[in-house]
Amino acid sequence: MAETGKLEAKPVSFEDLIKWEKIKYEAPELTGKIETPCIKENASLSYKAQLYKGKDAIARLGYPTEGLIPNWKEKFLEKMDEMLKKYRSVRLFMDICVRCGACTNKCHYYLGTGDPNNMPVARAELMRKIYRRYFTPQGKLLGKKLTNSEDLTEEMLALWYTYFYQCSECRRCSVYCPYGIDTAEITMAAREIMNSIGIVQKYMHEIVDKAQYIGNNLGMIPDAVRNAIEFVETDLQEQTGLDIKIPIDQKGAEILFVTPSADFFASPHIESLYGYAKVFHQAGISWTMSTYASEGGNFGLFVHNYNNMKIINKRIWDASRELGVKRVVGGECGHMWRVLSSYSNTLNGPFDWLNPKYSIPQHICEFTLDLINKGALKLDKSANDEFTVTFHDSCQVARGMEMGGTASGQYEIPRAVIKACVNKFVDMPENTIKEKTFCCGAGQGLLGDDMLPIRVKGAMPRMQAVKVVKDSHGVNFLALICAICKAQMSKMFPTYGYPMEEVGGIHQLVSRAIVFGAKEGI
Amino acid sequence: MATVEFQGKQVEIDEDGYLVNLDEWTKELGEKMATDDGLSLTEAHWEVINFLRDYYQKYQIAPMIKILVKEIAKILGPEKGNTKYLYELFPDGPAKQACRYAGLPKPTGCV
Ligand code: SF4
Ligand code: SF4
Numbered sequence A: 001m002a003e004t005g006k007l008e009a010k011p012v013s014f015e016d017l018i019k020w021e022k023i024k025y026e027a028p029e030l031t032g033k034i035e036t037p038c039i040k041e042n043a044s045l046s047y048k049a050q051l052y053k054g055k056d057a058i059a060r061l062g063y064p065t066e067g068l069i070p071n072w073k074e075k076f077l078e079k080m081d082e083m084l085k086k087y088r089s090v091r092l093f094m095d096i097c098v099r100c101g102a103c104t105n106k107c108h109y110y111l112g113t114g115d116p117n118n119m120p121v122a123r124a125e126l127m128r129k130i131y132r133r134y135f136t137p138q139g140k141l142l143g144k145k146l147t148n149s150e151d152l153t154e155e156m157l158a159l160w161y162t163y164f165y166q167c168s169e170c171r172r173c174s175v176y177c178p179y180g181i182d183t184a185e186i187t188m189a190a191r192e193i194m195n196s197i198g199i200v201q202k203y204m205h206e207i208v209d210k211a212q213y214i215g216n217n218l219g220m221i222p223d224a225v226r227n228a229i230e231f232v233e234t235d236l237q238e239q240t241g242l243d244i245k246i247p248i249d250q251k252g253a254e255i256l257f258v259t260p261s262a263d264f265f266a267s268p269h270i271e272s273l274y275g276y277a278k279v280f281h282q283a284g285i286s287w288t289m290s291t292y293a294s295e296g297g298n299f300g301l302f303v304h305n306y307n308n309m310k311i312i313n314k315r316i317w318d319a320s321r322e323l324g325v326k327r328v329v330g331g332e333c334g335h336m337w338r339v340l341s342s343y344s345n346t347l348n349g350p351f352d353w354l355n356p357k358y359s360i361p362q363h364i365c366e367f368t369l370d371l372i373n374k375g376a377l378k379l380d381k382s383a384n385d386e387f388t389v390t391f392h393d394s395c396q397v398a399r400g401m402e403m404g405g406t407a408s409g410q411y412e413i414p415r416a417v418i419k420a421c422v423n424k425f426v427d428m429p430e431n432t433i434k435e436k437t438f439c440c441g442a443g444q445g446l447l448g449d450d451m452l453p454i455r456v457k458g459a460m461p462r463m464q465a466v467k468v469v470k471d472s473h474g475v476n477f478l479a480l481i482c483a484i485c486k487a488q489m490s491k492m493f494p495t496y497g498y499p500m501e502e503v504g505g506i507h508q509l510v511s512r513a514i515v516f517g518a519k520e521g522i
Numbered sequence B: 001m002a003t004v005e006f007q008g009k010q011v012e013i014d015e016d017g018y019l020v021n022l023d024e025w026t027k028e029l030g031e032k033m034a035t036d037d038g039l040s041l042t043e044a045h046w047e048v049i050n051f052l053r054d055y056y057q058k059y060q061i062a063p064m065i066k067i068l069v070k071e072i073a074k075i076l077g078p079e080k081g082n083t084k085y086l087y088e089l090f091p092d093g094p095a096k097q098a099c100r101y102a103g104l105p106k107p108t109g110c111v
């Protein structure tokens, strides 16, 4: 008889445990306050991510294609062992948590759902329970009873799938942890362990595959990329009467510019492409985009599997060498910035042929600010007078590497560009910006429509902060530098009752303010 | 993966209601998907859907919204050439909803 004493409990299959169902969602009323919620057990247990069924793609990515493999337990523990050895930090994070609780109310998904498994420490405990049971002498000897651990069961695996896909790997929790425990690392390892036994989430892996084999996240073939860029070029020329070019695959250009493919497909992303092109035009520096390296964002970062991240990153590496450029500049993209600045050298080797005088890579905000400081860009702030602007620090930038060679560059540089383009700028409350920034709620593989219920909950802290500056200063433009943030926020604004048009990129503001003709100081 | 029965044939659709095999699309099927959503397709809707399908054949992806807006302005007049009008036609967003009725896959990326 089952432990609970229930007779005839219907056996549920693993597929049932993680079955995706459409769930109605509604945005909570905004109050401007971010309060720690009361614990609601299992509040977001039913929010699942869709599983990937694209067998060819899954095979290309190197994972089992038929769903959960029969000998999954054995493989799971093997893979976990490998992860613990390969990523020493993950093993360390298993051992050193003292359960002080400092991280508990720092995660936007916990704040939004009240589900205790979304407390960073509890999320990590899902892995620790298995760790203690199978990887410590006590656990091996005594089993789960005395060691606060768990057996590896289908129920446990379902909890993993649920809650490791309710983490956007934003690393906010690590800022508050006295030991610097980074739950994002644990999530990445957990996802890779699940991949290895055939539990492959759809949204992000479909995209990783497209980025590897077609060259960008949207799966745009070179002709489609060209068509989109040429459209923007023509439109720019019509608007300005100037011969503004967006060069494609041009050998010998000074700069290779890489940006998320969303920037030549979606709104409001595309508005920043207008801005980038105007900046390059005004600077008079030769530049090119690439149909081969037509993606900045590297979703390979979302799981601990350097192989996929490496293949995606190599496109940029190859293109910059083949085109013979001297600099690589990256557009408004959080994950690209993190991979290019922190991992690229280890993945594919250094960019030896680039000019070391400039940051490798250079962020478009740094590039633009440099021109502004040299007096090479003239900006008319009054062109943006209809806006009162605030800035959302994208977590992958804010908690990634410094920008422009100074420790706080990733906070100051984007703000300096905005302030050069607008008269009215105000920051959101201090505990929601810079290194303490809240994720938009859709990062690292959670942007799919299947995840909308959790996206709405996870966006709550950011939306509360937006409300504060809306009420106090009449903010009506949220400036962003990440394609996912743009997609997520332009969906969340209307969901929370604000106009979608109030969301856009920093270079959208630059685009409106730039004054052509003035050309000095380069 | 689910199937729906349509005109005596089993048609496969994914969890989000998009066609799995794009060549199974017919006009009537597009019509039915819209009716199920409580929408009746007018000529303006069809201009959008047809343009999406043509573009897709050439480029294997739906056009960006700006291209669509410009095209619609050409066909239906400049006063209809804006995003707002497209959202009036397809309240769930022209890219996603219209693509579904047109039998195209859902664009996914950072969008
Ligand atoms: S803050 Fe760090 S040490 Fe404290 S409970 Fe959270 S993860 Fe553990
Ligand atoms: S990394 Fe971000 S999403 Fe994940 S547990 Fe920490 S705060 Fe939450």
Ligand code: SF4
Binding pocket: A168, A169, A170, A334, A335, A393, A394, A395, A396, A397, A438, A439, A440, A441, A442, A443, A444, A482, A484, A485
């Ligand atoms: S989507 Fe943006 S805010 Fe969210 S995790 Fe990524 S960079 Fe951070």
